[in-house]
Amino acid sequence: MAVLNKDNNGYLTPEEFNLFAKQAQLEIFEEYFYNYNNLLNKQNKRLTNTGYADLPRQLVEVIDTFTQFKALTLSTGSEQTFELPADWYTITYVNFKQTCGAVVTSNEAERISEGQINRLLSSNLTSPSKQYPAYVFSQQGLGVTEGPGTGTYGNLGNQITLYPAQAATCTLGCDLTYVRYPKDPKWTYNVVSGSPIFNQSATDYQDFELPFSDQVEMTLKILQYAGVNIREPEVVQFASGAEAINNQSES
Structure with missing residues (x-):
């Protein structure tokens, strides 16, 4: 953070940097969508x-580098409720798979709101089937029981x-x-003569997961958070102005 210390504003602690880096990376990640x-x-x-100018494809x-595939595990006491991974951001595909001996039925499940599922289940004509399965986010508030566990309250989302x-x-x-969140960056270090020295070999070291093309924006966002933290408006203004110029050049 040499830019931050240009006017003797001081340096960030590793803990502060990790916090600002996490927030900056998350902000840029959500801007992708x-x-x-x-x-x-x-x-x-x-x-x-x-x-090369096909920006949507790029x-x-x-x-897509954050796309993951995972076989979900059943919630305790349920035959049809599954636990989502902790790092999911948005779901792109849910596959319903029923195995009856040697016969396996596999189809994409459609997302249904909790406000609709009761109405669909009330009729054999609209009720989900193994050919046309459906899913809801948890079973919270569902009054109709179809299998153990669905009458209890779940962890919504x-x-x-x-x-x-x-x-x-x-x-x-x-x-x-699903598309997962990026992993939290962590700048690891050893303390030498009272100063933190970067230690990339630490087991909990985590680099940024965003591409190099976002390095400039990442740095500017970290500077913004740092300027607010030290209550230095000039740092915030510098970073905000540079980010505006960078965004304008990319638009």
Whole structure:
């Protein structure tokens, strides 16, 4: 943080840097999805190009580096409610998989709101089937019981419940494709003569996960947080102005 100390403002502690780095990385990561939406709008207006200038494709490639595939585990006491991974940001695909002996039925499950599922389950014509399965985020507030565990309150947002419930003598599985949050960066160090010295070999060291193209914006955002922390408006103004120029050049 040599820029921060340019006018003898002082240096950040490693703990402060890690906190600001985490927030800066998360802010840029979430901007990817807003930027992608804006780029698609431009694409629909034929304001984007192909090849190296295909910005929507390039942004998708960045987001895809955070795509994960995971076989979910059942919640304790339930036959159809599964625990979501702690690092999920958005779900892109839920696969309903029912195994009955040697017969395996596998289909994509449709996302249904908790306000709709009771109405769908009330009729055989609209109730989810193994050919057209569905899921809700947890079973919280659901009054209709279809399998053990679905009548209890779950942790809303950290579980999904598949429909239909598993048939007798069958087992139910769920494969998830999702975009995860980036891992929290951590600048690890050893204290030598009272000063922290970078130690990349530490077991808990974690580098930034965003591409090099975001390094400038990352640095500017960390400077903004640092300027607010030390109550130095000049640092905040410098970082905000530089970020505005950087964003304008990319628009």
